[in-house]
Amino acid sequence: MKTYEILSPTDLERLVDALKGLREKVQWKHGKDTSHLDKRRRMRHLEPDAGLEEYEGIISEVANNGQNVVYLYKRREVDYYAIQGEAHGRLWLVIFGLKGLMETAFPPADLDDYLDRRGFVLLGRIDEVLR
């Protein structure tokens, strides 16, 4: 059994909906796009002159690679999803919620350790989930 098959039909539908939403368009909570971009530039995760287009390009690249794996993180009644994938020479973690609304996208210094310590549950490859 694939891990994502443990999800109820409703939860699986939510996940598929979120993945499709993110792959179609990167959407941020109000005003969060620029604050995240600013931090990525200041932390040297992006070039100092990088624009939102470049940042969102990385997010789209990670989300649209069907070989990348997706995780589930539960906070009370709220589900967050995360995809890890390589883009622009770094391993990124893209975290998003219902309908694909962005929570954050950053390259943790130790991604495996980060996922393990937070309790993210591996669901499977994106292309398997969307099949």
Added chain:
Amino acid sequence: MKRVEQQIDYLWEALQHPDVSGFEMLEFLDVRSKLAIQEPLLSQSERSRVEAIDRQFLRNAPVWLERIRDVSDLAAMRQKARVLPSHWWWYLDELTQEATEVCAGRG
């Protein structure tokens, strides 16, 4: 650049961005814990920078706690991450609660 300097730079820069996701703030706590292991080996100037980071972190504790609470329960996170009791930055919830009680004259 030494790893410890990179960690200090990371912590300082991350502190300047309290308006991002609590998921990123949890990484700040991870990195602070990694740095703690090396604290006995820090130079005087590195130690001063860490003290400045800790001071600013404490000053903004309520904001950080709010962001972190949006995405996680710190008590549960301490357990999952097997946090050492001496790593006080993981106890923002309890520190903030204590401060509130002291201010209210219940301490």
